[in-house]
Amino acid sequence: MKTLLLFLTFSAFCFAQNTLSYDDEKGSEKATLQDIKWLAGNWKGEAFSGTYEENWSKPFGGSMMFNFKLVVEDKIVFYELGHIVEKDGTLEYQIKHFDANLSGWEEKDESENFKFIKKVDNRMYFDNFTFEYISDNQVNIYAYFEDSKEEMVFNFKK
Template sequence: MKKIILFLLFTSFCFAQNTLHYNDEKGSEKATLQDIKWLAGNWKGEAFSGTYEENWSQPFGGSMMFNFKLVVEGKIVFYELGHIVEKDGTLEYQIKHFDANLNGWEEKDQSEDFKFIKKEGNRMYFDNFTFEFVSENHVKVYAYFEDSNEEMVFNFKK
């Protein structure tokens, strides 16, 4: 009985973890925006007791820009603005957050930066974020939140 419980716990843990953490010693695999161009488009979903929309541009000028808006009970909760940029033969994911009045959360010249780790099958792994191509009309984004030690999945639908 103990072996069955341990096996179930082990397999649950293995399948629940969809994000990776960047390791300076291993560095980043080589990648370009062409590897993630399937993310371009207008997406919607539900999270944080509300509805979000996220819009990604086509690769252009060495970046794919995005904007994100979360609405709860008809009111803006926050925005994100950012991009995935080609840098040193690989990619980097950068985000800035804003409240409903466009007051920035980060310092004026600061952003949250997430280094690319690797591409594997239909997934692109960044530090604490994984973008997964499911179909032309469905993308999953897994995000690991260090402060709560939780991983969330966002189902993007066109």
């Protein structure tokens, strides 16, 4: 029994996390929007007891813009608007949140900003977010929520 408990405890600590935290000392790898252009399209999925949709534009003007909407029981819960932008030879992911009445969560001139970390195979790692290409019709986005210390996966399908 002790061996099983030790194995389960060890396994829990060794579980591979899908998100990374940005390290100022290491900085960001070089990247362009061409590295993540596969994200463009209209996507849908389920989370938070509801259905979400997210629409990404193709790279244009140095950014890929997106909008997100979460609907639970036929009611808007919140929206997100943002982009991935080319900046200083790399990428940055920026988000602003709005409630159902389009009242902003962040201050007027502020957004949540997530620096790019690196690209590994079919994954693009940003600070606490990972975009994973599965196929032309499926993408996973992993998000780490610092408040709850939990990582969630959002499975998007076209």
